[in-house]
Amino acid sequence: xxxxxxxxxxxxxxxxxxxxxxxxxxxxxxxxxxxxxxxxxxxxxxxxxxxxxxxxxxxxxxxxxxxxxxxxxxxxxxxxxxxxxxxxxxxxxxxxxxxxxxxxxxxxxxxxxxxxxxxxxxxxxxxxxxxxxxxxxxxxxxxxxxxxxxxxxxxxxxxxxxxxxxxxxxxxxxxxxxxxxxxxxxxxxxxxxxxxxxxxxxxxxxxxxxxxxxxxxxxxxxxxxxxxxxxxxxxxxxxxxxxxxxxxxxxxxxxxxxxxxxxxxxxxxxxxxxxxxxxxxxxxxxxxxxxxxxxxxxxxxxxxxxxxxxxxxxxxxxxxxxxxxxxxxxxxxxxxxxxxxxxxxxxxxxxxxxxxxxxxxxxxxxxxxxxxxxxxxxxxxxxxxxxxxxxxxxxxxxxxxxxxxxxxxxxxxxxxxxxxxx
Amino acid sequence: xxxxxxxxxxxxxxxxxxxxxxxxxxxxxxxxxxxxxxxxxxxxxxxxxxxxxxxxxxxxxxxxxxxxxxxxxxxxxxxxxxxxxxxxxxxxxxxxxxxxxxxxxxxxxxxxxxxxxxxxxxxxxxxxxxxxxxxxxxxxxxxxxxxxxxxxxxxxxxxxxxxxxxxxxxxxxxxxxxxxxxxxxxxxxxxxxxxxxxxxxxxxxxxxxxxxxxxxxxxxxxxxxxxxxxxxxxxxxxxxxxxxxxxxxxxxxxxxxxxxxxxxxxxxxxxxxxxxxxxxxxxxxxxxxxxxxxxxxxxxxxxxxxxxxxxxxxxxxxxxxxxxxxxxxxxxxxxxxxxxxxxxxxxxxxxxxxxxxxxxxxxxxxxxxxxxxxxxxxxxxxxxxxxxxxxxxxxxxxxxxxxxxxxxxxxxxxxxxxxxxx
Numbered sequence: 001x002x003x004x005x006x007x008x009x010x011x012x013x014x015x016x017x018x019x020x021x022x023x024x025x026x027x028x029x030x031x032x033x034x035x036x037x038x039x040x041x042x043x044x045x046x047x048x049x050x051x052x053x054x055x056x057x058x059x060x061x062x063x064x065x066x067x068x069x070x071x072x073x074x075x076x077x078x079x080x081x082x083x084x085x086x087x088x089x090x091x092x093x094x095x096x097x098x099x100x101x102x103x104x105x106x107x108x109x110x111x112x113x114x115x116x117x118x119x120x121x122x123x124x125x126x127x128x129x130x131x132x133x134x135x136x137x138x139x140x141x142x143x144x145x146x147x148x149x150x151x152x153x154x155x156x157x158x159x160x161x162x163x164x165x166x167x168x169x170x171x172x173x174x175x176x177x178x179x180x181x182x183x184x185x186x187x188x189x190x191x192x193x194x195x196x197x198x199x200x201x202x203x204x205x206x207x208x209x210x211x212x213x214x215x216x217x218x219x220x221x222x223x224x225x226x227x228x229x230x231x232x233x234x235x236x237x238x239x240x241x242x243x244x245x246x247x248x249x250x251x252x253x254x255x256x257x258x259x260x261x262x263x264x265x266x267x268x269x270x271x272x273x274x275x276x277x278x279x280x281x282x283x284x285x286x287x288x289x290x291x292x293x294x295x296x297x298x299x300x301x302x303x304x305x306x307x308x309x310x311x312x313x314x315x316x317x318x319x320x321x322x323x324x325x326x327x328x329x330x331x332x333x334x335x336x337x338x339x340x341x342x343x344x345x346x347x348x349x350x351x352x353x354x355x356x357x358x359x360x361x362x363x364x365x366x367x368x369x370x371x372x373x374x375x376x377x378x379x380x381x382x383x384x385x386x387x388x389x390x391x392x393x394x395x396x397x398x399x400x401x402x403x404x405x406x407x408x409x410x411x412x413x414x415x416x417x418x419x420x421x422x
Numbered sequence: 423x424x425x426x427x428x429x430x431x432x433x434x435x436x437x438x439x440x441x442x443x444x445x446x447x448x449x450x451x452x453x454x455x456x457x458x459x460x461x462x463x464x465x466x467x468x469x470x471x472x473x474x475x476x477x478x479x480x481x482x483x484x485x486x487x488x489x490x491x492x493x494x495x496x497x498x499x500x501x502x503x504x505x506x507x508x509x510x511x512x513x514x515x516x517x518x519x520x521x522x523x524x525x526x527x528x529x530x531x532x533x534x535x536x537x538x539x540x541x542x543x544x545x546x547x548x549x550x551x552x553x554x555x556x557x558x559x560x561x562x563x564x565x566x567x568x569x570x571x572x573x574x575x576x577x578x579x580x581x582x583x584x585x586x587x588x589x590x591x592x593x594x595x596x597x598x599x600x601x602x603x604x605x606x607x608x609x610x611x612x613x614x615x616x617x618x619x620x621x622x623x624x625x626x627x628x629x630x631x632x633x634x635x636x637x638x639x640x641x642x643x644x645x646x647x648x649x650x651x652x653x654x655x656x657x658x659x660x661x662x663x664x665x666x667x668x669x670x671x672x673x674x675x676x677x678x679x680x681x682x683x684x685x686x687x688x689x690x691x692x693x694x695x696x697x698x699x700x701x702x703x704x705x706x707x708x709x710x711x712x713x714x715x716x717x718x719x720x721x722x723x724x725x726x727x728x729x730x731x732x733x734x735x736x737x738x739x740x741x742x743x744x745x746x747x748x749x750x751x752x753x754x755x756x757x758x759x760x761x762x763x764x765x766x767x768x769x770x771x772x773x774x775x776x777x778x779x780x781x782x783x784x785x786x787x788x789x790x791x792x793x794x795x796x797x798x799x800x801x802x803x804x805x806x807x808x809x810x811x812x813x814x815x816x817x818x819x820x821x822x823x824x825x826x827x828x829x830x831x832x833x834x835x836x837x838x839x840x841x842x843x844x
Contacts, residue, residue, distance in 0.1 A: 002720030003472055005514035008498060011466035013511050016525070019462045035775035037753040037782020037802075040441045044433035044544050045467070045500075045530060046488075050425055066468075068490035071534045076430060078467075078500075089435050092427035098799035102753075102782055103438070108467060112493045122466050137764055137785050148775075249768050298424030331459040331524075342559055346671050353457035353570075360459025360524055363559050377520035380459075 010113060010121030017379070020327040022124070025153070025314060026106055029126045032149045036141065038102040038128055043085035045108075049075040051084045054296055059262075064111040078110040082127040083265070083293065083306065090131055090304075091297030099132025099302075118282075118313050128287075129306035131294070136242050138305045139269045139289060143242075146273060146287070146307055147251040153314075154323040160284070163256035164243055164271045167288070169235040170260070176230060177213035187211050191218060194258035195274070195283065218257050226257075242269065265290040269305070277320050284317055285309040332358045332418045333398070334375035336368070338387030345386050348396075351411055356419035359384070376401050384414070432535060432543030439801070442749040444546070447575070447736060448528055451548045454571045458563065460524040460550055465507035467530075471497040473506045476718055481684070486533040500532040504549040505687070505715065505728065512553055512726075513719030521554025521724075540704070540735050550709075551728035553716070558664050560727045561691045561711060565664075568695060568709070568729055569673040575736075576745040582706070585678035586665055586693045589710070591648075591657040592682070598652060599635035609633050613640060616680035617696070617705065640679050648679070664691065687712040691727070699742050706739055707731040754780045754840045755820070756797035758790070760809030767808050770818075773833055778841040781806070798823050806836070 007013045014022060030040070049067050052060070060080055067077040079085060082105055090097065105127050113119050128145060130138045143162060150160060174184040190205045197205070199219070206215055216227045223240045224231055239255060246253040253271075261270045270288030287307025295301030318324045333352075337345060342363045352359055360380065362371045375383045385397040398414065399406045409417070429435045436444060452462070471489050474482065482502055489499040501507060504527055512519065527549050535541050550567060552560045565584060572582060596606040612627045619627070621641070628637055638649045645662045646653055661677065668675040675693075683692045692710030709729025717723030740746045755774075759767060764785045774781055782802065784793045797805045807819040820836065821828045831839070 003476060003510065003718055004470070005510055005719050005721075007466050007510075008468045008470060009494075009496075011468065013466070013514070014464035015511065015515070016461035016463055019464055022464075023462065031778075032775075034752045034780045035778070037756070037780060039438035039752055040445065041438055042436035042441055042444075044429050044435070045532070046430045046433065046544070048426070048430060054425060063493075066492065068488075070488065071485075072431075074431075088425065088427050088429075089437065092435070093437070098796045098801075100782070100784060100786070101800075110467070122468070133786065141783070148772075245765065248765065249772070296425055297427050299427075330456045330461055334459070343667065343670065350671070353454075356453075356457070358456045358459060360522070361563070362522060364522070364555070374520045378523075379520075 008121070010115035012120065012122070016329070017327075020330075021315060021324065022311060024325070024327055025311060025318070026124075026126075028152050029106065029149060029309070030104075032152045033104045033126070033128055033145060036102065036145050036148075038104040041086065041089065041103050041105050042107065043079075043082070043089060043105070045078060046070075046076045047079055047085055047088075049077045051088060052077055052080065054084070060111070064113060066110045066112060079107065080109055080111045081263075082107050082109065082125065082308065083129075083263075083290070086127065086129055087293040087304070088297055090302060091294045091299045094294070094299040094302070097131075100138070101131040102129075103131070104128045118316055120312055124311040126309040127306065128308075129304055131302050131304050133305070134291070134303035136238060136245075136269075138303070139242055140245050142287060142305045142307060143246055143253060143271055144249060144251055146271075146285075146309070147246075147253075149309070150273070150317075153318060155317075155321060157250065157252040159276055159321055160252070160317075161274050161276060162246070162251060162253040162271055163259050163274060164239065164246075164253050164269065165256055165259035166235050166239050166269050167261075167266050168268050169230065169233065169239060169257075172230055172233055172235055173214060173217050176227075177211075179211075183209075183211070187214055188260045191258050192260040192262065194218060195256075220255075220257055223255050239269070259286075261286060261288055263290075265293050267291045271307075275317050275320070277317075282313075284313045328381060329379040330358055331360050331378070331380045333360070333382045333384045333414075334371075334378065334380040335359050335361045335384045335386055336371045336375065337361065337363045338368070338385060338390075341387060341391060344388075344391055348386065348391065348411060352414060355415040357415060358418070372401070430543070432537035434542065434544070438751070439749075442752075443737060443746060444733060446747070446749055447733060447740070448546075448548075450574050451528065451571060451731070452526075454574045455526045455548070455550055455567060458524065458567050458570075460526040463508065463511065463525050463527050464529065465501075465504070465511060465527070467500060468492075468498045469501055469507055469510075471499045473510060474499055474502065476506075482533070486535060488532045488534060501529065502531055502533045503685075504529050504531065504547065504730065505551075505685070505712070508549065508551055508728075509715040509726070510719055512724060513716045513721045516716070516721040516724070519553075522560070523553040524551075525553070526550045540738055542734055546733040548731040549728065550730075551726055553724050553726050555727070556713070556725035558660060558667075558691075560725070561664055562667050564709060564727045564729060565668055565675060565693055566671060566673055568693075568707075568731070569668075569675075571731070572695070572739075575740060577739075577743060579672065579674040581698055581743055582674070582739075583696050583698060584668070584673060584675040584693055585681045585696055586661065586668075586675055586691065587678055587681035588657050588661050588691050589683075589688050590690050591652065591655065591661060591679075594652055594655055594657055595636060595639050598649075599633075601633075605631075605633070609636055610682045613680050614682040614684065616640065617678075642677075642679055645677050661691070681708070683708060683710055685712075687715050689713045693729075697739050697742070699739075704735075706735045750803060751801040752780055753782050753800070753802045755782070755804045755806045755836075756800065756802045757781050757783045757806045757808055758793045758797065759783065759785045760790070760807060760812075763809060763813060766810075766813055770808065770813065770833060774836060777837040779837060780840070794823070 220226045266288045268289040272286035289305045395408045642648045688710045690711040694708035711727045817830045
């Protein structure tokens, strides 16, 4: 009986043409976040189970976590998110690290989900975190950076909107309308779905839960239209200031009282980036402030703002808005050997490679036609013909396989044409 | 009770200075293998358990594999090696892919090991595979590429040696001295340890196992000194030809009858790269031909040669031979804001960032001295001072924090100094 060729359910194989798309996206992400002074870190794929049990939220831990006992009886989990790992790392060097501390990573994460559009069991996620700043400038930088990434990938401001809210403001609401902690949780769960429901559906759920007093809050179009005294609270003022500053630097940010975020650890400003695709209005990714997480690891807390941006939703966004460029093969040239010149050709091939030309060799004894066909199929744009006479004359035929055009070039000319690091 | 800050046993946290080393190594690996026409692929971290049960070898599957049941009752494993995954992927598109097919990946792999020097539970490994060539040119290319990688990282030929052997030749030996399959396995297990033992210890183990007839084979210094008729076999001739061709292109390759390799799936040429560090003679990494693995997935077999190179042993090698360069922070500049100019500075900061200058901002209300101290601590080489007067004059003070030297520069001059993509 033979083994199946499909990958594990809800995951992807990345053939070179798929991997190229991911590499293109990740290179842009790295470029933008490094331009803001963020430095890359990484953490192990497995973490002790308790790291997530603490603060990641019940649904994730009880239903979605990949956890098991290792051969030594330790309960471990495959990371479903990166925030607990980076918080652990910062706690581990709380005193030695320099603040503000800017960190990013692009880990793969695992959740046991029913696979569907935008949701897979394995995905990669850019994680960006700014540690050590307790004022609104940190929130501004993080949201501005999320915006810069989308723009660097070619998106226009009118193709998405960044919706901002505040957990502290939500807490004020709870106090104002006198909600128990349980009732408040229920309210957040309903609010979290607001952007997927009609206004009527939302109101009905709110009324059925006996949360009528919260309706005015969730239908406030702007901060100044929030029910008094919330509209004059410090939290409202803060939020309004943040949005004004973001708008001033060209970020399409708006207040949305229905933004709640799933994780338990957020403490203040939270945001989500929405795709404006036709009638569709989908949350792509988000983040916020979580000042308490580093402190769970037994050190003095560190104020932190961050976000996570997944590769699946990002790629869907780029495809929908036609923002993915043509990505050519990394291989510049297929060298087609004519006759038995494998050994003689090594000098020329090494010289080209060391000068930064990417060359695959076809030394098979197939017919010339068949070799050319395979070079085309492999996605390489150019073929370079190397036989006895070419090696002795030092002039090689380079054929553009997309146009059929052919040039006779010396090694130096070939290097100049392709070299990425001259 | 607070959570522990240590990573899971046998794994590493990568703080930015650690990650930079890994990024440096991986960039070199990518550069070299892409220059040989290899393209990057990736596969999911989890695979069905059966994929490894088939051919990875008993020790790995029974003692080292991280395997468990998912929430749907499927038996899965965290990949301990990449070869089965890439074989599965090639089988999945056996007909559509163009051959020769050159693929590489740098996955993280997991094995339940007792952590020690060079062995961790999580490591990254460059995997390079060449599919579709059944003659010795494929083995030559793969070994030459392994050699080119070490040279690109600054190593000299005399700092390592590539030891080559052949599974087919070992099989000839088994036939010649009439070994049962069980006895042959036992012989391979002993041979695999030969390079870690003295000759006396090795002989003793061989004699104790009743394998006396194999001794002449394992002490043959060159191929022509193998016991007859093995010395005149097709396999010996092939191996001799390969080594001669490798030597001709400057690869320090030698015959070593004690090279066996652990995996069950190898079918012909096998090799291991040894570090010549003083008296130390450690196997760093290796590979070989495995023509049968793709066929296990229910398709026509594909001849394949490949190798895997782990990051832990590679980094140890580079450190031992003093080949790791100083790696500066990705952040070029810390912008130190003077006074409340955060909003006004945004235009200048965005302009610099979009032109490829990596800038971290310190907008805190700490004293200037303290800000400079933190910039130094963060590892950034330059500080850029931005206040009201600098913004109105357009001239900014740039201080080299390593030398104390200061320049007054316009934005264009700063861009020219740092821009990586002008």
